[in-house]
Amino acid sequence: MVGGAVGVPAVLSALSPSLKRREDENWQAVGPVEDFPLGEMKKAVVSVPRDDWARSLREKGVFVLRKGAEEVIVFSRNCTDLSCPITWDPGSEWFFCPCHGGIFSKDGEPQAGPPKIPLYRYANRIREGFLEIDLNSLPPMI
Numbered sequence: 465m466v467g468g469a470v471g472v473p474a475v476l477s478a479l480s481p482s483l484k485r486r487e488d489e490n491w492q493a494v495g496p497v498e499d500f501p502l503g504e505m506k507k508a509v510v511s512v513p514r515d516d517w518a519r520s521l522r523e524k525g526v527f528v529l530r531k532g533a534e535e536v537i538v539f540s541r542n543c544t545d546l547s548c549p550i551t552w553d554p555g556s557e558w559f560f561c562p563c564h565g566g567i568f569s570k571d572g573e574p575q576a577g578p579p580k581i582p583l584y585r586y587a588n589r590i591r592e593g594f595l596e597i598d599l600n601s602l603p604p605m606i
């Protein structure tokens with residue numbers, strides 16, 4: 465009985481790679497979660513360490529939508545057509561892409577133009593009151 469119970473996590477892990485903890489997670493703080501008002505889209509900038517000799521930083525823009533006390537969506541700033549940086553229009557509550565006229569809804573779903581897939585979302589978590597994102601949770605080249 466004990467042997468069967470010990471083997472269950474290994475079997476689940478083998479059957480579903482998504483249950484496995486990834487080795488390459490790269491969590492970075494976005495900011496205090498209280499800085500993101502409920503229901504409001506807010507742009508944020510994350511400082512990302514470069515992998516160079518100077519250990520310099522570059523900045524990555526994201527859009528944060530806090531849907532509940534612990535429920536947050538963090539969108540990539542890049543269009544899913546050809547990766548142009550999108551903008552958020554609070555009046556219409558749409559994302560716009562300036563390159564080929566792509567439009568996305570507040571939930572990141574494509575509405576018009578060439579994009580056929582939703583905006584990419586970062587894995588996120590709240591730790592000690594800070595929103596963090598896993599920079600490696602998007603597909604490569606985003």
Ligand code: FES
Pocket residue numbers: 543544545546547548561562563564565566577578579
């Ligand atoms: S890159 Fe955004 S619509 Fe083409």
